[in-house]
Structures are given as structure tokens and as C-alpha cells.
Amino acid sequence: MGREILRIEHLHKEFEGKTVLDDLSLTLAEGEVAVIVGPSGCGKSTLLRCVNALEPIQGGSIFLDGAEIHADPRKLPQLRQKVGMVFQSYELFPHKSILDNITLAPRKVQKRSREDAEAEALTLLERVGLADRAKDYPRQLSGGQKQRVAIVRSLIMHPALMLFDEVTAALDPEMVREVLDVLLDLAKQGRTMLIVTHEMQFARAVADRILFLDDGGIVEEGRPADFFDHPKTERAQRFLNTFTFETVKE
Amino acid sequence: MNADVLRSYLPLYKEAAMLTIRLGLLGIALAFLIGLVCAAVLYCKIPVLRTVVRAYIELSRNTPLLIQLFFLYYGLPKLGIRTTPEACGVSGLAFLGGGYMAEAFRSGMEAIAPIQLESALSLGMTRTQALSSVILPQALTVSFPALMANVIFLMKETSVFSAVSLMDLMFTAKDLIGLYYNTTESLFLLVVFYLLILLPISLVGSLIERRLRYAGAGL
Numbered sequence: 459m460g461r462e463i464l465r466i467e468h469l470h471k472e473f474e475g476k477t478v479l480d481d482l483s484l485t486l487a488e489g490e491v492a493v494i495v496g497p498s499g500c501g502k503s504t505l506l507r508c509v510n511a512l513e514p515i516q517g518g519s520i521f522l523d524g525a526e527i528h529a530d531p532r533k534l535p536q537l538r539q540k541v542g543m544v545f546q547s548y549e550l551f552p553h554k555s556i557l558d559n560i561t562l563a564p565r566k567v568q569k570r571s572r573e574d575a576e577a578e579a580l581t582l583l584e585r586v587g588l589a590d591r592a593k594d595y596p597r598q599l600s601g602g603q604k605q606r607v608a609i610v611r612s613l614i615m616h617p618a619l620m621l622f623d624e625v626t627a628a629l630d631p632e633m634v635r636e637v638l639d640v641l642l643d644l645a646k647q648g649r650t651m652l653i654v655t656h657e658m659q660f661a662r663a664v665a666d667r668i669l670f671l672d673d674g675g676i677v678e679e680g681r682p683a684d685f686f687d688h689p690k691t692e693r694a695q696r697f698l699n700t701f702t703f704e705t706v707k708e
Numbered sequence: 709m710n711a712d713v714l715r716s717y718l719p720l721y722k723e724a725a726m727l728t729i730r731l732g733l734l735g736i737a738l739a740f741l742i743g744l745v746c747a748a749v750l751y752c753k754i755p756v757l758r759t760v761v762r763a764y765i766e767l768s769r770n771t772p773l774l775i776q777l778f779f780l781y782y783g784l785p786k787l788g789i790r791t792t793p794e795a796c797g798v799s800g801l802a803f804l805g806g807g808y809m810a811e812a813f814r815s816g817m818e819a820i821a822p823i824q825l826e827s828a829l830s831l832g833m834t835r836t837q838a839l840s841s842v843i844l845p846q847a848l849t850v851s852f853p854a855l856m857a858n859v860i861f862l863m864k865e866t867s868v869f870s871a872v873s874l875m876d877l878m879f880t881a882k883d884l885i886g887l888y889y890n891t892t893e894s895l896f897l898l899v900v901f902y903l904l905i906l907l908p909i910s911l912v913g914s915l916i917e918r919r920l921r922y923a924g925a926g927l
Contacts (some may be wrong), residue, residue, distance in 0.1 A: 494795060510830050511926070512826050512829070512830065534829075535832050535833065535834045536832070537828075538829065538830055538831070538832045539831075539832035541830070542830075542832040543822065543827075545822065545826075549823055549827035550825075551824070551826055551827075551828075551846075552846065553845050553849070562831075562841060563831035563832060563833060564844075565832055566833060566837050566841060567831065567832045567837065568832075611831070615831060646918055663783055668800075695865060
């Protein structure tokens with residue numbers, strides 16, 4: 459594995475005195491795809507939000523490409539350009555066309571020219587099969603299409619790390635696949651990704667490493683085949699059992 | 709009602725109406741700016757400044773324009789600051805309107821889900837960039853009816869300008885009644901001229917509102 463992109467050391471996060479993440483450490487190398495699974499409320503999304511400082515942290519440190527994220531709020535816009543984040547609810551800007559949604563940040567933040575940004579946006583849209591929707595508005599798109607646009611909007615910033623926060627959880631079942639295919643494609647291109655998902659089959663297919671999070675800490679981690687076929691901890695076994703119905707019919 | 713009287717008064721009312729429109733629009737434009745800045749301070753929860761802004765909003769909204777004008781017109785010269793009646797009128801209207809505009813902008817901005825701001829920030833935008841390109845344009849659509857109501861309300865409030873010797877519509881009507889006792893004609897023209905100023909604003913406002921609602925459908 460290549461150089462280190464993300465290092466989290468002894469992260470401590472609490473909401474109003476209630477501990478959500480406790481002494482959590484984790485490193486991610488360039489090109490690595492780590493998938494975080496775990497019961498709801500275990501702090502998966504909070505962990506992602508801490509990584510690009512959408513949440514303040516109460517202890518520990520997070521390094522992105524060697525730079526500490528929570529050190530200086532003035533450097534945040536600079537650092538956040540290196541982290542792409544895709545949300546469960548897409549969060550496209552409803553008052554802008556698809557093309558403007560994608561080119562807004564490159565033009566405003568990176569001061570790229572309109573022609574340059576639009577050319578790359580169209581290439582990226584082409585790759586996710588949405589080049590013909592460039593002039594449309596978000597409300598004219600289906601959930602799966604919106605989510606693919608949201609991914610493109612992050613990609614155009616050339617981030618070193620991509621965060622995906624349950625990006626298929628709000629989608630109808632038949633649209634889940636089209637979004638997951640995009641993620642699989644990104645993994646194949648060697649992108650560094652941290653993915654939170656409830657799609658276990660997908661997690662198994664895309665991950666280099668599975669992180670099982672429970673009660674604010676990483677309870678178990680390993681290669682997908684090991685984790686899904688032979689979970690070591692009792693908590694992971696119990697979690698994985700909730701996805702099968704074998705024990706229901708006896 | 710005497711048609712000749714109406715005709716002879718017309719030029720005076722026209723001139724007065726121009727003054728009302730000029731000072732009114734200038735004051736409203738300033739109120740817009742003040743409101744926008746104040747709303748941004750409140751939305752970003754900037755310490756200390758937000759307390760100042762809150763105090764200003766309460767002060768401006770809970771005192772009558774007439775009293776504010778008296779303060780500017782009679783008070784400032786006592787402090788050695790020279791003003792003109794026009795400057796008093798405009799700044800009084802801006803002071804009053806700023807508070808109302810601030811609240812209209814703020815409620816619009818707060819109606820936009822915070823995750824929209826987070827999504828803009830996560831793309832590397834600064835707070836100012838996120839505010840101006842993502843939050844404000846959306847908030848404007850939400851705030852538009854309230855802003856429009858403020859514009860109409862402020863335009864009508866200009867009728868107290870006469871108290872600081874500005875020769876606006878109200879002043880002209882009172883003056884003419886005092887001079888010639890043609891009360892019916894004077895008041896009739898007063899109503900007509902206020903309607904002429906305000907009706908177009910109302911109509912254009914609701915037209916834009918309808919278009920915005922159409923454009924925003926299914927956000």
C-alpha cells in the first residue's frame with residue numbers, strides 16, 4: 459500500500475456529555491477502500507463528519523495527508539478540498555442546474571475558468587451516464603441520478619479522500635445498484651475511500667478492509683472474506699445475524 | 709369635488725410624489741443592506757456582534773418612526789452633528805426598515821436546512837462563499853413575501869416625513885388644506901397618489917412571487 463492519506467489517533471467525540479466515539483484510532487493508505495459497518499447509532503456517520511471537521515472533536519487528532527484537520531479553523535476550506543463528502547440526502551443545490559452544481563466549487567474555490575470546469579464536469583457526467591442531464595435542475599432527477607451527480611460534484615475537486623455517508627439509504631431498491639456501480643468503478647480506479655453503508659453484499663465486494671464499529675469504537679477489523687465468513691467477536695456475529703433470516707424459519 | 713382645483717393641485721402633488729418615491733426607495737435600499745448584514749451576523753452566530761444586532765433590531769422595531777425621526781432631526785444637531793431633513797428621512801427609514809428586513813432575511817436563511825451549508829463547506833467553500841452562493845439565493849425565495857410586505861410598509865411609513873419639514877405627499881395635502889380649505893380635493897389626490905405609487909409595487913411583487921413559487925416547486 460502507498461502513502462498514508464488519513465490517520466486518526468485516539469479520537470474522542472461527545473455530544474453534550476454523552477460519548478459517541480471513544481479512543482478511536484485508524485489509518486488509511488492511498489488507494490485503500492475501507493467500509494465501516496455497524497448497528498445504527500454506533501457513531502459511523504459522526505466519524506465521517508469528524509474527518510472533514512463538520513463536527514468539533516473533544517480529544518485526539520485527525521491527520522489528512524500529514525496535516526492536522528482540527529488544528530486551525532482558517533485552514534479548513536483548504537483541507538476540505540482534499541476530502542470529498544457525499545451525503546445520504548444528496549444535498550445538491552436546488553437553485554442551480556446540474557452543471558452549475560458541479561462547477562460551482564471548482565470556479566469559486568479553485569478559481570478555475572468556466573470552460574475548463576464545465577469540460578471536466580461533462581466528462582465526469584458522461585462517465586456516470588448523465589451527460590444529457592447537464593442543463594436540468596436537481597428536482598427533475600431521480601434519487602439515484604441526484605446521488606451520482608453529488609458524487610461527480612465531489613470528484614471534480616480531485617480529493618485525496620472520498621467519504622460516503624450511507625449514500626444509498628434514501629434510495630428506492632432499483633436505484634441502489636446504479637449508485638453502487640459508480641462506487642465500485644471508483645474503487646477500481648484506485649481511489650481512497652471511507653464508506654459507511656448498510657449494504658453488506660456491496661461492502662464485501664468493494665472493501666479492502668471492513669471496520670466494525672460498535673459503542674463508539676472499532677470492535678473488529680479485517681478483510682471482507684474473514685469478517686463476513688468468520689467474524690471473531692460475538693458482537694460482530696450478532697450484528698451479521700440480523701441480516702439473515704436463516705434462524706427465523708426452523 | 710371641483711375639477712379645476714384638482715387640475716391646479718396636480719403639479720404640486722407630482723413634485724411631492726417624486727420626493728416620496730426618491731427618499732422612500734433610497735431608505736428602503738439602505739434598509740435592505742442593513743438587513744442583509746444583520747441577518748448574516750445572526751445566521752453565523754458571530755459573538756458580541758450578534759448581541760449588538762439583536763439590540764438594534766429590538767430598538768428599531770419597537771419604536772415608532774416618528775420618534776426616530778425626531779431623534780435624528782432635533783437630537784443630532786444638539787450633539788453638534790449637522791443634518792438635512794432629507795438625510796434624516798432616509799436614515800430614519802433605513803434604521804426602522806433595517807430591523808424588519810433583518811428578521812425577514814434571517815427567517816429565510818434559517819429555513820434552509822443546515823446540511824446545505826455543510827455540503828457547501830465540505831466542497832472547500834469558505835463561510836462567505838457558502839452564504840452568498842448557496843444559502844442566500846435559496847433564502848431569498850423563502851423571504852420574498854416578507855421582504856415585499858416590508859417594502860410596502862416602509863413606503864407607507866414615509867407619510868410621517870412631513871414631521872421633519874420634508875415636502876412629501878402628506879405635507880403637501882396638509883399644507884393645501886390649511887391654505888385653501890379644499891379638504892375633499894386635497895385628500896382625494898393624496899389617496900390617489902399613494903395608490904399610484906404602491907399599487908405597481910404590490911402588483912409586480914406578487915407577480916415575482918408567483919414566478920418564484922413556480923421555479924421553486926418540488927425543491
